[in-house]
Amino acid sequence: MHNILEAHTISKKFGEFTALNQVSIEVPKGSIFGLLGPNGAGKTTLIRIINQITMPDSGHVILDGEPLKNHHIKDIGYLPEERGLYKSMKVGEQALYLAQLKGLSKAEAKKRLHYWFDRLEIGDWWNKKIQELSKGMAQKIQFVVTVLHEPKLLIFDEPFSGFDPINANLIKDEILRLRDNGSTVIFSTHRMESVEELCDHIALINKSNKILDGKLTEVKRQFKSNAYEIGVKTANIKALHQDLTDKFEVSPAQFKTIDEQLKLNVKLGRNDNSNDLLRYLTTQGEVSHFVELLPSTNDIFIKAIQNNS
Amino acid sequence: MNHLPLIIKREYLTKVKNKAFIVMTIISPIVLIALIATVAYLSQISSNKVRTIAILDESGLIKNAFKDTETTKYKFLTNIDLEAAKVLVKAQGEYGLLHIEKSIDVNYLENHVKFYSEDSPSLSVVSGLESKVEKSLTDVKLVQVGVDLDKIESAKIDVSIIQENFSGEKTSKVESIIKLAFGGAAGYLLFMFIIIYGNMIMRSVIEEKTSRVIEVIISSVKPMQLMLGKIIGTSLAGITQIIIWIILGGVLTALVGFVFGIDMNQTPQQQVIQQSIFDQQLNGQIETVFAGFYHLPLTNLIIAFVLFFIAGYLLYSSMYAAIGAAVDNETDTQQFVFPILMPLVLSVYIGFFTVIEDPHGTVSTIFSFIPLTSPVVMLMRIPFGVPIWQQLLSLLLLIGSFLLTVWFAAKIYRVGILMYGKKPTYKELIKWIKY
Structure with missing residues (x-):
């Protein structure tokens, strides 16, 4: 697949501080x-470099x-995290100017x-000033x-902040x-969901370094722990x-069932096979639940950062 | 992509359409004219009131000294004694009573002239009376010691020095005053323009920072373009405001004068000034005034005014823009504005004190080369004739330092507009330049 954007070995220092390495x-x-990372990792600096601000x-x-x-400025749309509009300018005028x-x-x-105004049903705001509108x-x-x-190329830095769930959904669909x-x-955000x-x-x-990248499914595969959530009805x-x-290695699991049964998260060893476990469980009772536990992005985020530091 | 015209247009329109700006533009000349009109009207009323001063001259020495004027009438009382005269004057509601005792000893009279009045008389009235009595008594004394008054009159000499420079052009006092007025007006205009509109630029930069619109804008345009657009747009708004003030001021003055019949050019103060000019024997020298204009290096003056004004204004306004970018709110600007106001104020002081005293002296010359003071000082010097090479050198230095300042300011601006939070120190500002 063709890449729309490639950034190669970008480094940026502010005085003694290395923002990107x-x-x-x-x-x-x-x-x-x-584009993920903890606060102060260097995401915004990278985005600003792509936007030719820095x-x-x-x-x-x-x-x-x-x-x-x-001339690439017109090929990029950027919604910064620190955003705002001219407070005393009218909506229409301002949008035209920008x-x-x-x-x-x-x-x-x-x-x-x-x-767009018709689409989002905001047509009657055209002559209002920004300061008259809600956030x-x-x-x-x-x-x-x-x-x-x-x-x-569109770059959104925390695009959903300030939106109620309905409008957040609307923007997500857009x-x-x-x-x-x-x-x-x-898409840069701290909302892992x-x-x-x-x-x-x-x-x-x-901390200024890229520690992980790739297709989300690949990354998940990399981080999956070979763990299963099981439920067995047994005497x-x-x-x-x-x-x-x-x-x-087991830990208690939480999920809803009608009957009382054994609920566990089971982490298999490197050489174990999930089929073997399932086979064994079926001999012990009626298996009601058998799900592979995939790491959430949240888990990956926390794990990767912890491993890194 | 060149967005400069677009930015200039937005800056200009936002300024001009701003309510505060419109109110300021329209109200200030109205208030000013109304104020002047009121003062003029009131002083006309008071000066229109004719006051009568009664004089009881028992010595008979000062008959000829008092001539009625538009505002003061003199009434000589005869065949009446002092007490009766006092009662009479008070009863008739006259301004006061001047009493000269019956004596022919001028030296005695010196300290025995009295003035009676209900309220204490104004200083000008007393000094007017004093000078008149003095003159009469001096004449009496001169005659007493045997001097012929006619001879004195004919012996009086009035000197009016004709000034001429080495190349033979005539100059005059009037011309010096005109030069001073030209230079002073030009310098002061620049000074005011920088302060008013420099501040406006600074506020507009701060506004973009606090409303957080800045990052959206500079993802589309270069910070340098935004800064220049801001400076130019705001300056055009400033020029518009000044033009409106001039037109509105002119129209209003004419209108007020027409409606209320007040001749604004004839307020008492101005009459006094005109009087004193006449006293200086400049009467009938209208042609000198025209010659004064004619002798001004007008072409030079206009070209220099435009160039120094633009370069000086840009120099200062780019500094204002950098300050706006460095801070988050207006209260933090003080610390940075002060050091750039210093040279500006200094240049006006030098202009009004040193240049007037000695336009081509060492101090004036030096400060007309130093870039931060040169716009104002040089503009004030030029009417007095400054060699072209000096003007060019000064302008070159000014433009050079202007480019340097814009470069520095743009650096600070570029970094500063994305910095939020704490107020930077000078050390940090210097660090920004290296980013």
Whole structure:
């Protein structure tokens, strides 16, 4: 697959402080790419370098096959975490101005704005000032302004902050639709459940270094612990519990059942086979539950950071 | 992509459409004119009031000294004694009574002239009376010691020095005043412009930071372009404001004058000034005034004004923009604004004290080369004739340091607009330049 964005060995220092150290990422075209990391890891610096707000000390960025140049500004839509709009400017005027800065003609910008405003049902805000709107309303405007010029690459830094669940869903659907229409999305957030839901690629940055990247499914495979959640209806719960405790690493599991039964998380050893376990369990009683435990993005995040430090 | 025109347009329109700006633009000349009109009107009323001063001259020495004017009438009382005169004057509600005792000894009279009034008389009235009595009594004394008054009159000499420079052009006192007015106005205008609109630029940068819109903007445009757009847009708004003030001021002055019949140019103060100019024997020298204008290096003045004004203004306003970028809110600006105000204030002081005293002296010359003070000081010097090479050198230095400052300011601006939280120190600002 063709990469829309490649950052090669990017380093950036602010005085003595190293913000990025030889970080490389590859963002496949048409993907939703999760850029993750704890606070202060260097995500924002990397995003600013991609947006040509900050210049890297070394390394280079390739956008859609070309070295990053000034004219690529119109190919990128950026919703920063520290965002806002001119408080005393009217919504319409402001959106037009920002769209024109991204290279749209006034007429074209107006046409597209009306389309988007109708779509999100915010048409009657056109002549309101930003200071008259609520935070969520302003966020909607901000989202429209970010995507209006239909860029190849969209960068969202915490796009859902400030939205209620309904509007967050609305924006999520819009992001997915944009991806389906051919845009690529870089998505930076601390909400792991939305990474789980949306991203197909991730990169994890910690303390200025990239410590992990790849397809989300690959990463999960890498981090899976060969553990299973089991439920067995048996006459002698105690004996089976003892038996399994002797053979494997086990911990109590929580899930809902009607009958009383043994519920455990069983972690298999490196050479164990899940079929063997299942076979054994069926001899002990009626198996009601047998699920492979996949690591959540949250687990991966915490584990990777802990391993790194 | 060049977004400069777009940014300038936005900055300009936001400033011009701002309510506070509109109110300031329209209200200030109205308030100012109303104030002047009120003062002029009131002083006209008071000066229109005719006061009558009664004079009881028992010595008979000062008859000819008092001539009625528009505002003061003199009434000589005869055949009446002092006490009766006092009662009479008070009963008739007149301003006061001047009493000269019956004596022919001028030296005695010197200290025995009295003025009676209900309220204590104004200083100008007393000194007016004093000078008149003095003149009469001096004349009397001169005659007493045998001097012919006519001879004195004809012997009086009035000297008016004709000034001419070495290349033979005539100059005059009037011309010096005109030069001073030109230079002073130019320098002061620049000073005010920098302070008012420099601050406006600074506030506009801070606004972008506090509203957090800045990162969205600079993902589309270069910070340098944004900074220049801001400076130019705000300056155009400033020029618009000043033009409106001039037009509105002119119209209002004419209107007020027409409606209320007040001749603004004839307030008592101005009459006094005009009077004193006449006293200096400058009367009938209107052509000198025109010659004064004519002798001003007008072409030079206009070109230099435009160049020094623009370069000086840009120099200072880029510093204001950098300060705005460095801080988070207006209260933090003090510490940084102070050091750039210092040279500005200094240049105005030098302009109004040193340049007036000695336009081509060492101090004036040196400060008209130092970039931070040169715009104001040089603008004030130029009407007095500054060699072209000096102007060029000064301008070159100014433009050079302007470019350097813009470069530094842009660096601070670029880093500062993305920094939130604590107020930076000077050390940190220097570090930013290296980023």
